[in-house]
Amino acid sequence: MKLPLTYYRGENVIKIAKDLIGKRLVTHFNKQLTSGVVVETEAYSFVEKGCHAYKGMTPRNAPMFEPGGISYVYLCYGIHHLFNIVTNGKHRADAVLIRALQPLEGEKHMMKRMQTQTIKRLTSGPGKLTRALGITLAANAMSLRSAQLWLEDGLWSGDIEAKTRIGIDYAGEDALLPWRFMAKDNGWISK
DNA sequence: TACGTGATCACG
DNA sequence: GTGATCACGTAA
Numbered sequence: 001m002k003l004p005l006t007y008y009r010g011e012n013v014i015k016i017a018k019d020l021i022g023k024r025l026v027t028h029f030n031k032q033l034t035s036g037v038v039v040e041t042e043a044y045s046f047v048e049k050g051c052h053a054y055k056g057m058t059p060r061n062a063p064m065f066e067p068g069g070i071s072y073v074y075l076c077y078g079i080h081h082l083f084n085i086v087t088n089g090k091h092r093a094d095a096v097l098i099r100a101l102q103p104l105e106g107e108k109h110m111m112k113r114m115q116t117q118t119i120k121r122l123t124s125g126p127g128k129l130t131r132a133l134g135i136t137l138a139a140n141a142m143s144l145r146s147a148q149l150w151l152e153d154g155l156w157s158g159d160i161e162a163k164t165r166i167g168i169d170y171a172g173e174d175a176l177l178p179w180r181f182m183a184k185d186n187g188w189i190s191k
Numbered sequence: 192t193a194c195g196t197g198a199t200c201a202c203g
Numbered sequence: 204g205t206g207a208t209c210a211c212g213t214a215a
Binding site for chain 1 (some may be wrong): 195196197198200201
Binding site (some may be wrong): 051052074076078082099121128165166171 | 208212
């Protein structure tokens with residue numbers, strides 16, 4: 001079952017980021033179905049300095065200010081596309097960064113996109129999983145209940161660890177918030 | 192640890 | 204227009 005809009009429009013992005021662990025992320029671009037279990041996420045909220053929306057709306061972060069249930073994809077370091085799930089209500093610009101997946105379906109397509117012969121660490125990082133699943137800027141601001149991109153309930157359950165977020169030293173004391181969530185003892189975590 | 196890579200945004 | 208910056212990944 002695709003996750004309902006009400007799921008994404010919840011007000012607590014931290015709770016949603018934690019709950020997304022174990023859900024299934026699916027893409028269906030160019031008739032290639034690929035999916036994975038979400039095993040690592042990070043929460044970002046407009047109230048703190050780590051978030052792109054902290055200083056207000058710009059052309060890039062505009063999707064974050066829409067009601068939850070759409071994607072926010074942007075190019076990082078000129079190379080990597082990063083995929084976020086927009087949550088909360090209109091003008092309450094929260095989002096969850098998907099940092100790692102455990103591959104589930106379409107590994108062949110993923111390996112081809114990654115130009116590798118091995119499944120090892122195929123989707124273990126925010127820049128890698130977008131490439132493996134074919135997520136580009138064309139998927140920015142797209143509905144998360146579309147025919148090409150969606151999330152489903154998972155059957156997974158297990159322990160979840162919380163740690164500080166990666167790569168946001170510029171956020172000062174907000175970099176210390178324990179808003180990164182990981183499936184405990186899962187081999188598909190980033191780095 | 193070092194650096195490629197190019198869009199983005201705050202300046203004038 | 205310009206320049207500093209960046210929610211990464213790989214190699215060394």
